[in-house]
Amino acid sequence: xxxxxxLLVLAAALTAWGIRDRRGDVPDLDGLWLASDAPAxxxxxxxxxxxxxxxxxxxxxxxxxPETMPSVQGARRPLYPGHPRRLVTGxxxxxxWWSADGARLLYVDxxxxxxxxxxxxxxxxxxxxxxxxxxxxxxYSAGAPRFTARPAGDFRVVRxxxxxxxxxxxxxGDPVLLAPDGQRAVWWDARGGREGVxxxxxxxxxxxxxxxxxxxxxxxGANVVGFLPDQRRVVAIGRPIKERALYAAVTLDVDTxxxxxxxxxxxxxDALLSPDGRWIAYLTSLDRNRPERNGIWVAPVDDPSHDxxxxxxxxxxxxxxxxxxxxxxxxxxxxxxxxIWQYDAATGADTxxxxxxxxxxxxxxxxxxxxxxxxxAWLDAADRNLWVIDLPD
Amino acid sequence: xxxxxxRRVAPARVLAATVVVAATAAAALRGPEALERSARxxxxxxxxxxxxxxxxxxxxxxxxxxxxxxWYVSQxxxxxxxxxxxxxxxxxxxxxxxxxxxxxxxxGTVVVAIGDGVVRSVDGPGGAPPHNLAIDHPEGYVSFYGxxxxxxxxxxxxxxxxxxxxxxxxxxxxxxxxxxHLHLEIRDPTMGRAFNPVDFVxxxxxxxxxxxxxxxxxxxxxxxxxxxQAVDDQPAIQFGGPLLNDYARSWPQGDG
Numbered sequence: 001x002x003x004x005x006x007l008l009v010l011a012a013a014l015t016a017w018g019i020r021d022r023r024g025d026v027p028d029l030d031g032l033w034l035a036s037d038a039p040a041x042x043x044x045x046x047x048x049x050x051x052x053x054x055x056x057x058x059x060x061x062x063x064x065x066p067e068t069m070p071s072v073q074g075a076r077r078p079l080y081p082g083h084p085r086r087l088v089t090g091x092x093x094x095x096x097w098w099s100a101d102g103a104r105l106l107y108v109d110x111x112x113x114x115x116x117x118x119x120x121x122x123x124x125x126x127x128x129x130x131x132x133x134x135x136x137x138x139x140y141s142a143g144a145p146r147f148t149a150r151p152a153g154d155f156r157v158v159r160x161x162x163x164x165x166x167x168x169x170x171x172x173g174d175p176v177l178l179a180p181d182g183q184r185a186v187w188w189d190a191r192g193g194r195e196g197v198x199x200x201x202x203x204x205x206x207x208x209x210x211x212x213x214x215x216x217x218x219x220x221g222a223n224v225v226g227f228l229p230d231q232r233r234v235v236a237i238g239r240p241i242k243e244r245a246l247y248a249a250v251t252l253d254v255d256t257x258x259x260x261x262x263x264x265x266x267x268x269x270d271a272l273l274s275p276d277g278r279w280i281a282y283l284t285s286l287d288r289n290r291p292e293r294n295g296i297w298v299a300p301v302d303d304p305s306h307d308x309x310x311x312x313x314x315x316x317x318x319x320x321x322x323x324x325x326x327x328x329x330x331x332x333x334x335x336x337x338x339x340i341w342q343y344d345a346a347t348g349a350d351t352x353x354x355x356x357x358x359x360x361x362x363x364x365x366x367x368x369x370x371x372x373x374x375x376x377a378w379l380d381a382a383d384r385n386l387w388v389i390d391l392p393d
Numbered sequence: 394x395x396x397x398x399x400r401r402v403a404p405a406r407v408l409a410a411t412v413v414v415a416a417t418a419a420a421a422l423r424g425p426e427a428l429e430r431s432a433r434x435x436x437x438x439x440x441x442x443x444x445x446x447x448x449x450x451x452x453x454x455x456x457x458x459x460x461x462x463x464w465y466v467s468q469x470x471x472x473x474x475x476x477x478x479x480x481x482x483x484x485x486x487x488x489x490x491x492x493x494x495x496x497x498x499x500x501g502t503v504v505v506a507i508g509d510g511v512v513r514s515v516d517g518p519g520g521a522p523p524h525n526l527a528i529d530h531p532e533g534y535v536s537f538y539g540x541x542x543x544x545x546x547x548x549x550x551x552x553x554x555x556x557x558x559x560x561x562x563x564x565x566x567x568x569x570x571x572x573x574h575l576h577l578e579i580r581d582p583t584m585g586r587a588f589n590p591v592d593f594v595x596x597x598x599x600x601x602x603x604x605x606x607x608x609x610x611x612x613x614x615x616x617x618x619x620x621x622q623a624v625d626d627q628p629a630i631q632f633g634g635p636l637l638n639d640y641a642r643s644w645p646q647g648d649g
Contacts, residue, residue: 094622095608108644110618117615117642151645175645198571245570267497270605283605285461286573288499294462315460317603331459331603338603363599364624365608381599384623 081392084358087122087377088131091384094366100145102371105386106134119148124375124388135161144180144227145371156187158208169210177224179231182208184254186216186234188224203236205254216252217259225249228301229277235262235301237271237282249280251301263299263309275371276323277301279345298326298345312343313350317365321373321391327353329362338362340376340391353391360389449595450532451507452555454577455498464498465604467574469611470589471627472620474645477612477638489636490628492587493537493578494594500542500569504560506553507536507577507594515545519584521576523567526560527584528553534593535584539576540565587630598624615642 093107104124109131110117118136123129135148149156155168156176169176171187178185188203201222206213219238227234232254239247247268251260265284272281280301287293292311296318299309316330324345329338335356342351354360360378367378377388457463468475473491480489510530519525521539526547528536538545542563553559564573579588591598602609602624611622621627628637 092619094611108613108615108618110616117613117618198566243568243570245573270607272606281606283461285465286497286499287462288501291462294460296461315604318606329603331600333600338600361599362603365602365605 081390082354082358084360084387084389085127086380086383087124087386087388089385092131093120093122093386094364094379094384096366096368096377096379096386098145098368098370098377100371102374104134105377105388107386122386124370124377135159144178144182146180147178147182149176149178158185167209169206170213171204171210177226177234178208179227179254180229181231183231184208184227185210186224186227186252186254188222188236200242201238203234203252205234205252205257214257216254216257217250219248221247223271225271225280226273228273235271235273235280237268245286247284249282249299262301263297265297266293270318272318272320273301274320274323274326274345275373279320279324279326281318281320281326296328298343310345310348314341314343317362317367319367319369319376321369325373327369327376327391329367336361340389342391354389358389360387449593450530450534451536451579451590451594452505453594453596454496454504454507454536454538454575456503456505456556456558459601459604461604464496464502464575466494466598466601466609467497468495469602469609469624469627470494470587470591472611472622472638474610474612477643477645480636480638485636486632487587487630488632488634489638490630492630493539493576494590495574495576497574498562500561500563500573502562502575503558504538504541504562504575506555506557506559508532508555510536510553512547512549512551512553512559514549515547517549519578519580521578522565523563524560527580528559529582533582534588535580535582537576537578537580537584539578540572540574542569585632587632589625589627589629591625591627610645612638612640613644614638614640615644616640618644 087105092109092111096105096107099106099121104121106119106121108117109120119134120131121134122131146160146162148159148161151173152168154170154173156171157166157168158176158178159166160182169185174187174189176185176187184205185208186203186205189201198221200218200220202218203216203222203224204213205216219236219240220242222236222238225235225237228251233251234254235249236252237247237249239245245266246264248264249262249268249271251262262280263282266287267285268282270283278301279298281296281298283296285294296312296314297309298312300307314328314330315332316328318326318328321327321342326343326345328341328343330341333339337356337358338360339352339356340354342353361381363379363381363384367376369376375388375390377386380387455464459465468491470493471490476484476489476491484490506528508530510528513527513529513535515526516524517527519527519537519539524541524544526538526541526545530536538560540563542561545560547553547559562573562575563569564571566572577590579590579593580586614620
């Protein structure tokens with residue numbers, strides 16, 4: 001019964017698109033669009049790309065059979081692996097991120113008919129859902145998905161998107177990350193430019209309201225990656241010695257300042273924590289003398305003596321999907337479209353989840369995995385809109 | 394695995410695209426400003442952007458393929474967050490924007506000429522210490538290579554061919570441990586304007602950016618947050634002109 005109703009919704013959406021297309025209008029799809037039924041080129045613009053540039057998938061032989069998967073909050077929605085859907089029109093939304101429940105994508109935008117920029121959200125499901133203003137303050141993600149933070153002089157104003165509560169944090173104007181449970185905060189002198197990249201960076205911690213702040217550590221060119229699931233420690237990267245290009249990834253205890261090294265390497269960067277905090281992926285580079293030290297690595301966060309960092313066979317962009325499952329998009333490919341692969345840190349298995357036939361072309365490495373790992377969203381290089389594709393398990 | 398999608402190219406689109414390519418080629422013959430106009434407007438359209446790419450006159454400045462062991466894009470041209478924070482200092486002369494593309498690479502990496510041309514200057518004007526090189530190209534542009542390790546061995550007036558080794562990359566602080574990269578610019582013959590190298594260097598730039606865990610950030614003007622947010626949608630720079638990114642409200646925020 002449920003499947004039948006969903007197919008009816010899908011059929012209605014496709015029919016609506018077809019009617020508009022036959023009218024010869026510039027299709028205004030009010031959001032979601034199934035790429036498999038789109039004109040080749042993946043855009044609604046009349047002069048848009050022919051297939052050679054953004055081919056999109058072939059029309060399926062039969063209607064896709066939806067799979068279902070529990071989201072992080074237990075709700076269920078149909079999944080259509082291998083079939084890209086466009087969520088928005090107008091080329092609006094670089095740097096989007098997922099809401100905590102995975103139900104929508106959030107981004108800062110100011111459509112032409114809006115007086116000010118705001119935080120917008122577009123539902124991933126059902127088809128055709130329109131973007132809506134989520135928060136008029138245009139705040140940006142503050143680490144945990146339910147918090148945003150916006151600059152206000154020497155403060156960051158933190159907002160709880162679920163309760164509407166907001167409060168200032170005396171960060172000196174620097175960006176802040178909140179623990180997912182909202183109990184602790186860290187901020188660092190990320191002033192950008194040379195000050196951010198090449199300077200000694202101080203990392204501070206406190207409770208969520210900025211009380212009892214303490215200097216946790218100082219590292220050259222430091223950056224804070226995020227909180228671990230214990231809500232007490234953060235992972236940071238930086239180099240201890242200015243004159244050496246050897247960076248370290250460390251854990252920092254916000255309460256005690258205790259520091260422990262996870263891994264180190266030349267120009268270690270792009271560190272990313274797995275959702276369960278057990279693994280870290282990172283990039284090391286530019287060591288001409290010992291090329292075996294360059295590459296993308298996966299290492300356990302705790303107990304490094306138990307397992308050593310493993311160098312990946314791929315070169316590309318990566319995001320965590322679920323515990324130990326690293327998604328990646330290879331940089332080098334002879335295909336016109338991008339592919340999405342999965343590396344399983346526990347088994348070492350390497351699996352292609354989405355092939356070039358899906359027609360994905362990611363703009364500027366702007367893509368992300370849903371909190372439940374069931375989907376990937378990306379900014380499309382051809383039409384600069386947000387798209388989403390469901391992944392097979 | 395399914396077979397590739399059949400190409401469905403409407404004849405009118407092919408004709409339109411052909412016209413665009415022809416117009417672009419013609420613009421290239423007319424000089425920087427014409428090509429700039431032709432390049433910027435269509436950059437929002439994937440078809441035209443790709444077709445335009447076919448007409449790009451230059452190649453990459455390294456012989457080796459990209460990767461962690463060789464080179465990768467570390468900062469795009471234009472409205473980058475890095476340049477925004479330095480808009481009143483390091484990038485003030487370039488209207489607050491990053492005047493070129495930074496390609497991270499170890500000190501001593503061989504830099505090759507991106508096109509046929511004649512060496513214009515060695516350690517001449519243009520900044521990007523400790524050493525730099527400028528090459529005049531017959532298409533009407535100048536390629537500029539900055540943060541070189543040592544004074545390039547080529548001489549002004551010397552002819553070079555695309556792919557010829559012309560310099561060694563270095564570090565902007567001359568340490569090789571703080572910021573080793575090549576800074577590549579495309580300028581007009583007066584050296585007074587800089588253009589987005591993405592519009593001139595024939596490469597799949599979106600794919601070159603597919604390395605690591607996050608996008609390279611552009612700063613947002615919260616009064617116009619869609620503007621200048623893509624590697625292939627950036628304004629030309631008039632050296633000495635007013636700041637283009639002195640936004641009243643921005644994200645990230647910074648005094649610069």
